[in-house]
Amino acid sequence: MTTPAVRRALRALAVVAAAVGLAACSSSFGMPRGASEQGQDIFSLWHTFMIAGIVVGAIVYGLIGWSLIRYRRRRADDDEALGRQFHGHVPIEIVYTAIPIVIVIALFTMSLRTEQRVADLSPDPAVTLHAEAFAWGWRFTYEGQNVTVVSDPSGEGVTGPEIALPRGETVRVVLTSDDVIHAFWVPDFLFKRDAIPGHVNEFDVTPTDTGTYQGVCAEFCGLNHAYMTFRVAVMEPEVFERWLSARRAEEVAT
Amino acid sequence: MAERAPGRGGGDVSTTVDRPASVPAPAEPSRPGPVSWLTTTNHKHIGIMYCVTAFAFFLIGGALADLLRTELAEPGRQLLSNEAYNTTFTIHGTIMIFLFVAPFGAGLGNYLVPLQIGAPDMAFPRLNALSYWTFAGGGLLVLLSGFAAAGGGTATGWTAYPPLSESRLSPSIATDLWIFGLALVAMATLLTGINILTTVFLMRAPGMTMWRVPIFTWNMVVTSILGLVAFPPAVAAFGLLFLDRRVGGHAFDPLGGGDPVIYQHLFWFLGHPEVYILILPFFGVITEIIPVFARKPLFGYLGFVLATLAIGALSVGVWAHHMFTTGVVDNPFFSAMTFTIAVPTGVKFFNWIGTMWGGKIRLATPMLFTIGFLLNFLIGGVTGVLLASAPIDFQIADSYFLVSHFHYTMMGGAVFGIFAAIYFWYPKITGTMLRESLGRWVFYLLFFGFNLTFWPQFVLGLRGMPRRIVDYSSGLGFETPNLVSTIGAGVMTVAVLVFLADLWISRRHRIPAGDDPWGGSSLEWATTSPPPEHNFDAVPRIRSSRPAFDLHHPELEP
Amino acid sequence: MRLFWALAAFFVGLGVVYWVLTYEWTGTVLLVVAGLMPLIVAGWATHAGSTRTSLPDDDPEGTPADGAGQELGEFPEATGWPVFIVLGIVLTGAALVYGLILLPAGIALLGWSLVGFIRESRH
Numbered sequence: 001m002t003t004p005a006v007r008r009a010l011r012a013l014a015v016v017a018a019a020v021g022l023a024a025c026s027s028s029f030g031m032p033r034g035a036s037e038q039g040q041d042i043f044s045l046w047h048t049f050m051i052a053g054i055v056v057g058a059i060v061y062g063l064i065g066w067s068l069i070r071y072r073r074r075r076a077d078d079d080e081a082l083g084r085q086f087h088g089h090v091p092i093e094i095v096y097t098a099i100p101i102v103i104v105i106a107l108f109t110m111s112l113r114t115e116q117r118v119a120d121l122s123p124d125p126a127v128t129l130h131a132e133a134f135a136w137g138w139r140f141t142y143e144g145q146n147v148t149v150v151s152d153p154s155g156e157g158v159t160g161p162e163i164a165l166p167r168g169e170t171v172r173v174v175l176t177s178d179d180v181i182h183a184f185w186v187p188d189f190l191f192k193r194d195a196i197p198g199h200v201n202e203f204d205v206t207p208t209d210t211g212t213y214q215g216v217c218a219e220f221c222g223l224n225h226a227y228m229t230f231r232v233a234v235m236e237p238e239v240f241e242r243w244l245s246a247r248r249a250e251e252v253a254t
Numbered sequence: 255m256a257e258r259a260p261g262r263g264g265g266d267v268s269t270t271v272d273r274p275a276s277v278p279a280p281a282e283p284s285r286p287g288p289v290s291w292l293t294t295t296n297h298k299h300i301g302i303m304y305c306v307t308a309f310a311f312f313l314i315g316g317a318l319a320d321l322l323r324t325e326l327a328e329p330g331r332q333l334l335s336n337e338a339y340n341t342t343f344t345i346h347g348t349i350m351i352f353l354f355v356a357p358f359g360a361g362l363g364n365y366l367v368p369l370q371i372g373a374p375d376m377a378f379p380r381l382n383a384l385s386y387w388t389f390a391g392g393g394l395l396v397l398l399s400g401f402a403a404a405g406g407g408t409a410t411g412w413t414a415y416p417p418l419s420e421s422r423l424s425p426s427i428a429t430d431l432w433i434f435g436l437a438l439v440a441m442a443t444l445l446t447g448i449n450i451l452t453t454v455f456l457m458r459a460p461g462m463t464m465w466r467v468p469i470f471t472w473n474m475v476v477t478s479i480l481g482l483v484a485f486p487p488a489v490a491a492f493g494l495l496f497l498d499r500r501v502g503g504h505a506f507d508p509l510g511g512g513d514p515v516i517y518q519h520l521f522w523f524l525g526h527p528e529v530y531i532l533i534l535p536f537f538g539v540i541t542e543i544i545p546v547f548a549r550k551p552l553f554g555y556l557g558f559v560l561a562t563l564a565i566g567a568l569s570v571g572v573w574a575h576h577m578f579t580t581g582v583v584d585n586p587f588f589s590a591m592t593f594t595i596a597v598p599t600g601v602k603f604f605n606w607i608g609t610m611w612g613g614k615i616r617l618a619t620p621m622l623f624t625i626g627f628l629l630n631f632l633i634g635g636v637t638g639v640l641l642a643s644a645p646i647d648f649q650i651a652d653s654y655f656l657v658s659h660f661h662y663t664m665m666g667g668a669v670f671g672i673f674a675a676i677y678f679w680y681p682k683i684t685g686t687m688l689r690e691s692l693g694r695w696v697f698y699l700l701f702f703g704f705n706l707t708f709w710p711q712f713v714l715g716l717r718g719m720p721r722r723i724v725d726y727s728s729g730l731g732f733e734t735p736n737l738v739s740t741i742g743a744g745v746m747t748v749a750v751l752v753f754l755a756d757l758w759i760s761r762r763h764r765i766p767a768g769d770d771p772w773g774g775s776s777l778e779w780a781t782t783s784p785p786p787e788h789n790f791d792a793v794p795r796i797r798s799s800r801p802a803f804d805l806h807h808p809e810l811e812p
Numbered sequence: 813m814r815l816f817w818a819l820a821a822f823f824v825g826l827g828v829v830y831w832v833l834t835y836e837w838t839g840t841v842l843l844v845v846a847g848l849m850p851l852i853v854a855g856w857a858t859h860a861g862s863t864r865t866s867l868p869d870d871d872p873e874g875t876p877a878d879g880a881g882q883e884l885g886e887f888p889e890a891t892g893w894p895v896f897i898v899l900g901i902v903l904t905g906a907a908l909v910y911g912l913i914l915l916p917a918g919i920a921l922l923g924w925s926l927v928g929f930i931r932e933s934r935h
Contacts, residue, residue: 030716083550083613111643187718198508226723391898519838
């Protein structure tokens with residue numbers, strides 16, 4: 001089976017696999033890397049899962065592909081040719097039941113630890129932001145600051161409201177809904193949470209990178225669901241304080 | 255000896271059938287006239303009616319999908335109003351799940367299960383007829399709910415979450431029609447499930463022990479049990495929703511002391527097993543096809559049975575993985591249960607590969623679709639494992655990543671399974687062959703078009719595009735993947751048209767199929783194509799799970 | 813039917829685990845009731861099975877001759893009632909949308925066809 005040609009091909013394959021593997025190690029596989037601590041935590045979990053998924057996928061695709069190549073009926077075979085008539089192989093079956101069980105337990109454990117960290121609520125958040133979702137916009141209120149940011153009536157082409165968050169500090173978001181189920185989703189934070197009428201959902205965000213990030217409603221809520229967008233601007237804490245004062249002044253003036 | 259009642263339809267009400275012991279001459283299969291279709295109780299005719307009706311719904315649902323994709327090809331609104339778009343995706347989802355894939359599976363089961371176990375018909379033929387017509391009537395009502403009445407079509411999403419689906423925000427009577435139609439479809443499913451279970455448990459031919467029953471039939475058994483367990487809570491959910499909407503109930507209304515989350519529990523208690531109800535028959539289909547085209551016995555029969563039972567049982571315990579982002583369910587419990595289901599599914603994959611291993615694989619059209627199923631469903635399954643992790647789910651739930659995941663399992667899986675089943679059993683059902691050449695075109699177009707449509711949707715989800723939106727802003731990186739996805743939808747449409755052409759041509763210029771064109775293993779291949787009225791003029795001796803194969807290869811008999 | 817006993821035990825067991833972990837009512841009720849349903853089948857099957865002899869279906873050495881002459885039951889040729897039952901249901905549903913004036917017609921059709929269907933089975 002291992003002729004020189006086959007060995008050369010396998011060596012080439014190993015080189016390619018190593019190159020692909022190295023590229024994969026640093027790839028984000030399309031996911032934002034996370035502009036918050038919680039987001040980065042989820043990102044590294046995602047990365048691990050993707051590597052595991054690609055390896056499993058490559059093995060299974062490889063086996064299928066190999067079967068199709070190696071065990072294809074050849075023109076030389078007569079019409080009635082049969083394959084090898086075996087019904088099973090218990091040791092192999094046990095192995096490929098046990099290995100997935102181990103993999104799955106490992107993946108679950110990692111996932112559980114990440115969830116506990118992400119869902120953890122700090123005893124002393126620097127800022128508390130009340131986010132009220134309604135059909136079809138948002139009302140954001142900074143607790144104790146006398147600052148409220150509200151959506152204009154939504155529609156095609158209308159950009160939603162912009163809220164600010166301080167970089168490096170923990171923000172508690174208190175999420176509620178006035179009417180139907182909505183969801184608060186900022187893809188760059190790798191996090192969404194439903195806003196359910198009759199329930200109060202709380203979560204912490206600790207932004208790490210300055211910038212402006214898109215926010216959307218992620219639970220179908222009727223006619224203008226697509227237009228319930230908002231933006232999150234993460235800024236240095238001093239800049240954030242100035243932003244708050246400016247908004248407070250605006251409110252007094254109106 | 256069997257006695258026949260005089261005439262067809264009318265005349266005597268029933269026939270008492272005895273099992274034949276010897277081999278009389280094969281009977282001419284009767285060709286039903288139009289009125290007979292309305293009154294038949296024959297499981298084969300009912301199975302065909304289910305499949306044809308389901309496929310018609312597929313064409314409608316597919317046309318709706320093309321509308322959605324056309325609207326989304328570019329940012330800005332071109333084609334549909336907000337209301338129309340929302341109704342379109344609601345009806346698209348409802349049709350594809352409840353009126354296409356599930357009934358197609360039921361139809362296949364109806365046709366094949368009695369044949370595969372050597373029975374002359376289902377246990378309750380008149381109930382079977384009632385099931386079909388109930389499904390058809392319910393389906394019609396659901397279709398009407400898409401554009402009924404002055405209030406507009408129902409636009410709640412196929413999941414119909416309250417409070418959006420309550421009467422204040424969905425005042426149109428269309429939503430009530432939708433509820434009523436689905437309740438009927440649910441009833442039809444329950445009746446069919448009872449029929450299949452009774453038939454398999456009590457009407458097998460001599461020697462056909464449960465451990466020799468084909469895996470397709472086993473899968474229909476588990477599907478039926480799942481249906482019986484899972485549908486009632488959903489009907490309860492819909493009933494409570496109706497009470498909230500029209501009779502002053504407050505089950506899901508927080509202002510009245512209710513809780514919308516309860517609806518989600520009830521709905522998903524059905525919703526998750528429902529997707530296994532959708533896929534299990536097609537797991538069965540490909541488990542029948544691979545051994546035939548690899549010319550080998552099935553690898554790991556017991557493993558298949560145990561894995562199917564495990565998948566069925568576990569699927570009842572995972573429902574709230576659809577609710578990870580609500581913040582009010584025990585995420586770790588559901589996450590752990592969901593991860594567990596990956597294991598039996600993986601076992602099946604390895605058993606399928608084991609069946610191909612060492613074979614002499616012929617890539618006829620049914621086998622092509624089967625390979626397509628394997629390649630697509632793997633992606634669906636692996637992305638499912640990603641979704642099983644609650645924190646990862648916080649990012650990808652309710653986004654296009656999720657949409658792509660379920661289309662990879664349901665369309666890349668079940669629909670490819672449907673085409674595989676059609677190409678495989680059409681000769682048995684009609685006695686004529688479909689065209690191999692056209693079949694290959696259908697496969698390659700569908701496989702290419704499908705992946706072109708849905709792979710970019712993973713990208714969209716990761717870039718932050720939520721689902722169920724009529725429009726998106728430019729400058730977020732959504733334009734190109736959406737455009738590519740729409741092109742893919744166009745390619746799939748062409749594939750379906752080629753398939754319809756194949757059907758048409760094959761009916762006009764018939765190529766006779768014979769009893770067993772593929773070299774099949776299970777009992778249906780041991781009778782004529784199409785089978786006689788009570789299926790078997792003579793049931794062969796059954797000593798293994800592949801009686802037809804044994805009949806043609808006595809030298810290998812166990 | 814050991815399968816149904818096993819299913820009942822699995823669902824009820826899962827329900828207990830779920831309750832202990834979450835104290836969540838809806839899910840627990842769903843799981844426990846899901847377990848009670850196979851119990852009905854298992855109970856009936858065990859009771860019925862105690863009086864019945866085994867079937868040739870379950871005999872691995874069974875031959876077609878063993879099953880010969882076994883009366884499998886009545887297989888009705890054809891029946892028109894299901895179509896009328898469903899027309900009655902659809903008419904009733906359509907009455908919700910297109911006018912309650914259709915309601916008496918729908919209910920009458922439904923009633924007549926249900927009665928017909930049931931009487932047909934008594935032949």
